[in-house]
Amino acid sequence: MTERKTITLADVAALADVSQQTVSRVVTGNGQVAARTRARVNDAIAHLNYVPNRLATGLARQRTYSVGFATNDLSLHAPSQLTAGIEQAAREAGYSLLVSIVAANGLSAATHTLRGLRERQVDGVLLNASLDSADALEVQRRFPGLPCVFMDVSPGTPVPAALLDQAHGARLAAEHLLELGHTRVAFVDGPRHAVVENARHQAWIQTLAARGLTPVMVAEGDWSPASGYAATLRLLAGGVPFTAILVANDQMAVGVLRALWERGLNVPADVSIVGYDDTPESALLIPPLTTVRQDFPTLGRRAFTHLLTVLEADADLPHPQVLTVPELVVRASTASPSGERQTVQAALDTLRAALAGRG
Template identity: 40%
Template sequence: MSRDEGAAVENKTSRDPAMTDVARLAGVSHQTVSRVLNDHPNVREQTRLRVRAAIAELGYRPNKAARALVTGRSQLIGVVAQNSTLYGPASLLAAFEEAAAGAGFAVSVGRVKELDHASINRAVERHRDERVAGIVVIAPTASANDALADIPAGVPVVTIDGDPARPTPLVTVDQQAGAYAATKHLLDVGHRTVWHVSGPPNWFDSSGRVEGWRKALEDAGAEVPPLVPADWSARAGYQAGQMLARMPEVTAVFAANDHLALGILRAMHERGRRVPEDVSVVGFDDVPEAEFFIPPLTTVRQDFAAVAREALDLLLAQVAADGGAGDTRRTIAPALISRGSVAPPS
C-alpha cells in the first residue's frame, strides 16, 4: 500500500481523510477540528460552519481507534451473555442493543457457552482489552454471579438478572411478585391450591418464582404441594405434565415459563384433561406466540425493554461518575396477562 507524501498528484490508493486533511481544507488547525467534533464551546460560529463544511466535503469520519487510544475509553459497551436462544435472554440482549444505540454506544457481545467463573472472566477480560466504557453481565445463575467478584473496581459494571442479594449495580425483574400474582390469580378463581413446575434450580429467576408461588399459597392458607422441578424446555414441561395429568387432584398449574406451559398443555391434551375446564395453566414470559397456544395462555409478561433502559442508565451513571454511583438497584414489575387457560375448578 504505497502512500506518497507531500505533493501527491495522482494518489490512487488514497487513505481515508484524517483530521489534518479536514483542517487544511478548512484553513484551521486540526485541534480546532477536534473542538468542533466534540462540541467545545470556544469555537466561533463561522469557523464551526467552515469546519463542518470541510468534514462534509471530504466525507471525513473520525477514527475511533485513535480516540480510544488517547482517551482510554471506546464508545463500546461490552455485554456478557450466555449463548442461548432462550426467549428471555435473547429479548433482553436485543432490547439492550437498541437502548445502547440510542445513547450512541455500540455493543460488543461476548457470548459465553457456560455461565461458569472461568468463561465469564475470559469474556470480561476480552472486553477490557477493547477498553469498553462499561460492561453488562447477564448473570441469571449463581455461578455467573460469583465471577463478578473478580472484576476490578473502577470498571463500570451492571448486572442484569443477578443475585438480588448482592450489593452491586443490578437490574432485575421482580420474579417473586410475578409468581405471586400468577398463583394468587389461580387461587382467586377458586382453586384450592396450585402446583408449580419450576425452572433450573441454579437460576435466580427460578428460585424467585418458587418463592413467590410459595408465599402466595401460604398467605392464602393453601396447602403447598410438592415442587415439580424441571428446566426451561418444552420437553421438561411435557414430562412434568405427564405426571400431573395422572393426578386427579391437580386442577391448577403454574409453569415457570411459557415453553414449560406448552409442554404441559400437550401432556394434558394427550391424557384427555381439558384446559381450562379440568386444569388451569399459567405460564411466565409472554412469548409472542403464547396467545396462540391451545388454549391461549395466561402468563406473566416481563418488560425487557425497561430492564435494558434501566441497565444502560445505571451503567452510564457509573461511567460519568467515574466509579461510585448513587442508587444502584432497579426492579421492574412484571404484569399478569389474562387469557383463556384459566377457569374456576369444576
C-alpha cells in the same frame, strides 16, 4: 479516479454554522447543546455522511466505545430479547456491542467470559448470568477495573444491577389463580440453581401460604418446551389431583399444554395454566396463554443506560438498582374450577380405566 475527500469535524461545523467544539459535544454526547442547534448539526452530519473517528476519541478519553453483554443461552426468549434492547440502546449512543456466551452456571464460567471481554478492552459489561450475592461480589473483586451491571442477582445485592421484579410477577400469577378459586396448585419450576427461578418459586410459596395452602406437587424443568412436557407427565404420574399449574416460563408452558392435550385434559376446563415471560407465541397458543409479561427489550435499554451512568460516576459511590415491574396478562388458559367440569383426578381415573380396558 479522483480520491474521495475525507469529511472532517471542521466540514460539519462549517455546514452547520457552529463551532467545532459544538459539533464535538453533539457527537460525543458530552455537554449541553440547544435542541435546535443539535438538530442542525445532526442534519449536517447526515448530509455529509460524516463518520466520527471513535478510535481517536476513545484514545483521548481512554474509551473504546464498546460494551460487552455476557449472557446465557441465546436460544431462550429472555437473552435474545435483552440482546435486542441492549444493541439498540448501544447503537443509538454510539457504542458497539460484543455478545459473549456464559457457557455454564456459576462463578467460574462467568469469570472466564468476563476475562475474554476484558481482553477485548470493552468499557464495561452487562452480565446476565445467575449469581448469588457472594459470587457477584467476588466478580467485582476479580475485575476491579471493569464496570459491570448485573442482571440476574438477588435484589439487595450491593452491586450495580438492572433487574426485573421477579417476586412481584410471581405473586401476580399465583394470586390470579387463587382469586379464581383454585386451591390445588402444582408448580413446573425452572432450574432451582437459578436466582430468577428461586425468586419466583419463593414468591409462589409465600402467596399460597398466605391463604393456608401449599403446592400439591412440584416438578422441575430446564426452561425448554421438552422439559415442560416431561415435568407435566411426572405431575400426572404422581396421581395427586390439581386444578392449576404455575409454570416458570412460557417455553415450558408449551410442553405443559402438549402433555395435557395428549392425556385428554382440557385447558382451562380441567387445568388452568399460567406461564411467565409473555413470549410473542403465547397469544397464539391453543388456548392463548395467561402469563406474566416481562418487557425484556425495555429492561435491556434501561440496563445499558444504567451502565453508562456507572461509567461516568465515581467508582467509590454506591449505585442504585434499576427495577422493572412485570404485569399479568390474562388470556384463555385460566378459569375458575367448577364442580361441573372434569377434575384432574376424574380424568386420571378415566385414563386408568381406559388403559385397564385395553389390557
